[in-house]
Structure formats: C-alpha cells, structure tokens
C-alpha cells in the first residue's frame with residue numbers, strides 16, 4: 001500500500017534535458033568496435049556503426065562527453081587530429097592499452113553532428129599543460145586566423161566546432177589517475193587552465209573536477225568558483241558486500257541524492273561568500289550501475305532487472321534534484337558498462353537501456369514536489385535508515401497538459417497498490433502505462449533474448465483519485481492527460 005499525493009501547483013523546477021547525456025571513452029570496445037568500426041558491413045562510409053547510431057538516437061542524447069575518463073589524463077589531443085596515416089600509435093597508460101589515435105577530435109565532432117548531440121570535451125589536467133588545454137579550445141572554437149584554428153581548417157574543418165562544455169580534468173583526486181594531485185594543487189592548476197581557456201573563448205562553460213567528498217569540493221570550488229559553471233560528481237554502484245544484492249543495489253541512488261543536497265548547500269555558501277553572481281550546477285558526468293564487474297554477479301557484462309530498476313531510480317532522483325543538477329552523462333554509452341552491447345555481427349539492448357529510453361521519451365520538463373508515503377527498509381550500511389519500497393517522480397509537461405508518474409516498485413515479492421491523489425486538477429479517465437519488468441531480479445537480456453523490455457498498456461478509471469497496481473520488480477511510467 002502506498003500513497004502519492006500530487007499538488008499540480010507545487011513545482012520543484014525545470015528539468016534540464018542535458019541530464020540524459022552519455023559518455024564515451026577510449027576504453028575497451030566503447031569506441032573501437034562500439035560506435036566506430038570501419039570496414040564493417042554494419043558501418044557507414046565514416047566507420048560509424050549504423051545499428052548503434054539508431055539505438056543512440058532512440059535515447060535522444062543531448063550531450064556526449066569524450067574522450068575520458070581516466071584515459072584523458074595522459075591524452076594529447078594533437079595525436080588524434082590530421083591525416084590518419086600520420087597519427088602516432090601510443091602506449092595508453094590509463095588502461096594499459098595501445099591507442100591508435102584513429103578516432104580523435106574531428107571524428108568525435110562528426111559523430112556528435114550525426115547523432116545529433118552537443119559535444120562535451122574533457123581536457124587533460126593530469127599529464128597535460130595549460131597551453132595544451134587552451135590550444136584545444138582554440139582548435140575547436142576559434143575562427144580561422146590563428147595557428148590552431150588554421151590547423152583545424154587544414155584538417156578539413158573551416159567552420160569552428162563551437163564546443164560549449166569543457167571539463168577541467170577527470171578524477172584528479174585519485175591515485176589511479178595519471179597526474180593525480182592534492183585538492184590544493186589541483187585547484188591552483190585548474191584555476192590557471194580555466195583562466196587561459198576562457199580567454200581563448202569566453203563563451204565556454206567549464207566543469208570543475210569534484211571529488212564526491214566535501215573537503216575536496218570545498219577546496220577546489222573555493223578557489224575556482226568565479227571561473228566555472230559546473231562541478232562534477234561521479235557515482236558507480238552495485239550490490240553491497242554481505243548484504244542482500246537486490247535491496248542493497250536499489251538503495252544506492254538514495255546515497256547519491258543525500259550528497260547532492262550537501263554539495264548544493266556548499267555551492268550556495270561559496271557563491272554567497274565570494275559574491276559569485278553566475279549559477280554553478282552539479283554535473284553528474286559519470287554515473288551507472290557497475291554491478292557487471294561484481295565478482296558474485298552471475299553474468300559478467302550482462303545487466304539484469306535489478307540493475308535496470310536501480311537506473312530507473314537514479315533517473316528519478318536526478319529529476320527530483322533538477323534545481324541542482326544540470327548535466328549528467330551516463331558512463332558509458334556502448335559496451336563498457338553500457339546500455340548498448342555490440343559484436344561484429346550485431347548488437348542487443350541491455351536491461352538498463354529501457355529505463356533510459358523511457359525517461360528520455362516519457363517525462364515532463366517540470367518536476368512536481370509529490371508526497372510519497374509507503375513502507376520502507378533500512379540500509380544502515382549506506383547510512384540510510386529508510387529506503388522507500390516505492391520510488392516516485394511526478395512531472396508535468398511545459399504546456400501543463402500531460403502528467404507523468406514515474407514509479408519503481410523495489411519490492412521483490414509484493415505489488416504496490418498506489419493510491420494517487422491529485423490536488424488542483426484531475427487527469428482524464430484513460431491513460432497509458434509504459435511498464436518495464438521481468439521474471440526475476442536476475443533476468444537479463446542477451447543477443448537474441450529479451451528478458452526485460454518495455455511494454456505499453458492502457459489504464460482506465462483515472463481521475464482526481466485512482467489506484468494503480470504496480471507489480472513487484474517493476475518500473476512504470478504513467479502517461480496521463482490533464483482533464
């Protein structure tokens with residue numbers, strides 16, 4: 001039994017569509033053999049996999065982050081531009097691979113145009129220099145007339161690429177990162193890079209490297225707030241050791257939600273203290289369930305139904321926090337912890353693809369502040385005394401004509417009888433329910449097998465008050481017309 005009370009006038013705010021972004025890195029088969037496979041009968045003349053492109057387009061990806069990740073912290077972008085036969089193969093220290101540099105900045109931009117999506121480039125603030133970061137901005141964004149912009153034109157791109165979003169390095173707080181730095185050292189370096197990059201193109205927006213840790217975030221934002229528009233946040237999750245794998249996985253998004261609230265307060269405090277007039281928002285530029293790497297997981301590289309539900313909850317949580325979160329890019333888009341999985345012969349959609357597509361397709365742009373009452377369970381191992389068995393997000397479209405209820409029933413065995421009470425209006429008697437579910441928490445998708453998919457059914461008997469029965473282990477989006 002659960003209650004969702006909706007007041008059509010109680011708005012949280014506008015949801016930025018950039019939260020439906022994705023990330024591609026030079027890692028494993030994400031780029032080579034993922035989005036890009038020249039010579040394959042499945043690819044177009046530029047080597048872009050057409051089947052993958054179609055699946056990407058269905059996700060309506062508004063922004064795409066590139067080229068890393070850990071990879072970027074030793075990446076020199078000049079290696080990846082110009083005639084392909086002159087690009088140097090290099091040892092790649094982040095993932096201990098060889099990088100051919102066959103795919104680089106211009107291929108990435110062409111891919112973005114083809115999707116279409118906005119490019120988001122992350123600069124190398126690990127082994128790279130200020131000059132190198134600024135030269136990349138010049139190469140991408142300046143009109144011809146200066147050396148790196150001229151070089152772009154020589155490479156066949158007369159018009160600037162006009163890349164708005166730039167990351168100031170990746171996970172520099174971690175010892176695993178090439179060029180790892182303390183918060184103090186990073187803040188100094190990031191500040192100088194930001195200054196120089198913005199002098200080359202003042203219109204760019206910068207993403208400071210956050211650390212998912214308040215001391216780091218306070219130090220780096222405290223030193224760079226006047227120069228940046230975003231601070232990054234990364235979160236991966238899976239089952240918690242020695243805990244119920246299903247319920248501990250599904251508790252994880254709430255852990256993130258708590259941190260965003262701390263971080264949002266910190267941002268406002270720093271802006272106030274330093275009189276920073278422009279807004280600074282959270283950029284969740286790596287997030288995903290990484291359970292496929294968990295040693296106890298039955299099928300490595302295959303997501304299951306629990307994983308899909310956890311992604312649905314995370315998407316709900318980001319939209320509930322639309323005031324503070326402007327950009328999010330799922331790590332990663334293809335093959336590497338990803339919703340799309342390829343082989344040289346074809347591809348399939350992982351279970352997590354379905355909630356991503358549903359969120360992109362069936363969500364209003366305004367989040368409402370719904371009140372949810374339901375049974376809960378304790379996840380004290382994450383510092384969460386009460387995790388709701390029913391996760392709910394309510395959104396309204398811009399015109400105020402459609403209401404969307406995005407519901408997730410975390411319960412493994414029991415259906416939720418959801419009483420929906422609407423104040424300030426009602427919905428028409430008939431609507432649609434888009435439902436993602438499967439036989440068990442472990443149900444997976446694979447080549448030629450779809451255990452978890454999205455089905456649409458009609459719902460009737462709606463109004464200002466109605467009850468919707470959500471089966472166990474299910475995510476449903478109710479698409480309703482305001483009466």
Ligand code: AHR
Pocket residue numbers: 025068069070071170171286331332
């Ligand atoms: O997405 C995989 C890796 O996870 C990224 O390269 C890194 O930033 C993070 O640790």
